[in-house]
Amino acid sequence: MFEGFLSTMDDLNSVNMLKEEKIRYARQLSHPGFTEKNQLKLRNAKVLIAGVGGLGGAIAHGLVCAGIGRLEIIHYGVLEEPDLNRQTLMGENGVGISRALLASERLKEISSLVQIEAHDKAVTEKVLEEICDGVDLIIDARHNFPERKILNTFAVTKNIPLLFAAMNGMESQAALFVPEKTGCLNCLYPENPQDWDPFGFSVFGAVSHTIGSMAAMIAIKFLSGYGEVDETLISLNMETMKLRHFKLHKDPSCLICGCERHGLRI
Numbered sequence: 044m045f046e047g048f049l050s051t052m053d054d055l056n057s058v059n060m061l062k063e064e065k066i067r068y069a070r071q072l073s074h075p076g077f078t079e080k081n082q083l084k085l086r087n088a089k090v091l092i093a094g095v096g097g098l099g100g101a102i103a104h105g106l107v108c109a110g111i112g113r114l115e116i117i118h119y120g121v122l123e124e125p126d127l128n129r130q131t132l133m134g135e136n137g138v139g140i141s142r143a144l145l146a147s148e149r150l151k152e153i154s155s156l157v158q159i160e161a162h163d164k165a166v167t168e169k170v171l172e173e174i175c176d177g178v179d180l181i182i183d184a185r186h187n188f189p190e191r192k193i194l195n196t197f198a199v200t201k202n203i204p205l206l207f208a209a210m211n212g213m214e215s216q217a218a219l220f221v222p223e224k225t226g227c228l229n230c231l232y233p234e235n236p237q238d239w240d241p242f243g244f245s246v247f248g249a250v251s252h253t254i255g256s257m258a259a260m261i262a263i264k265f266l267s268g269y270g271e272v273d274e275t276l277i278s279l280n281m282e283t284m285k286l287r288h289f290k291l292h293k294d295p296s297c298l299i300c301g302c303e304r305h306g307l308r309i
């Protein structure tokens with residue numbers, strides 16, 4: 044319906060909501076407290092999402108539907124048959140095709156109001172340097188801790204907030220790390236949790252999608268300025284259906300964000 048609507052940077056940089064945006068986002072704009080100002084903040088935001096599997100796909104879907112302005116997707120590799128029990132953005136016909144490409148094509152079908160770029164690459168510091176210019180939020184939905192740690196170190200170094208989302212079996216977690224306020228992922232997990240090995244854990248799509256949608260809402264609230272985002276780790280166990288919150292603490296001895304990093308041993 045809105046083919047080619049955001050055809051120029053003038054459109055993207057408009058300080059007012061366009062008619063098409065008011066129509067597209069009418070239902071969320073009808074939510075008490077969520078104003079055009081919030082919607083414009085969301086539209087003016089640029090997000091990098093690392094990982095578009097069952098978890099990251101649900102997050103990306105939530106952000107694109109809600110009207111994020113620009114989305115950079117990074118995910119290395121092609122879709123395989125065992126991935127299909129949890130994908131929201133790709134199906135059987137995509138087996139053997141780049142997951143970053145499949146995700147971006149599907150998201151562009153959903154909305155032409157969002158600028159989306161796909162990068163079929165592994166997460167490295169060099170790649171992040173290339174694609175993170177102007178990014179307001181990094182979303183970590185990778186399935187392995189080495190890449191999560193690269194994302195975290197980069198985010199801390201560049202002073203960019205990092206939204207962490209992860210799942211393992213029936214357990215899932217999400218937390219927003221804001222530089223200078225909350226500590227970082229390394230404060231929470233100084234060691235790499237071995238039982239969260241990418242090839243070892245079980246996955247139900249519904250678990251991925253649930254925590255993915257919760258993470259998407261955290262990102263929407265944070266970027267739009269709507270409501271409060273607590274400095275907590277959300278932990279959802281779908282075996283028991285219990286949701287718990289843990290206060291995030293900054294570790295002064297953290298080698299990534301703590302005082303030792305700055306040579307200020309306490």
Ligand SMILES: [Zn+2]
Nearest residue numbers: 227230297300
């Ligand atoms: Zn830290």
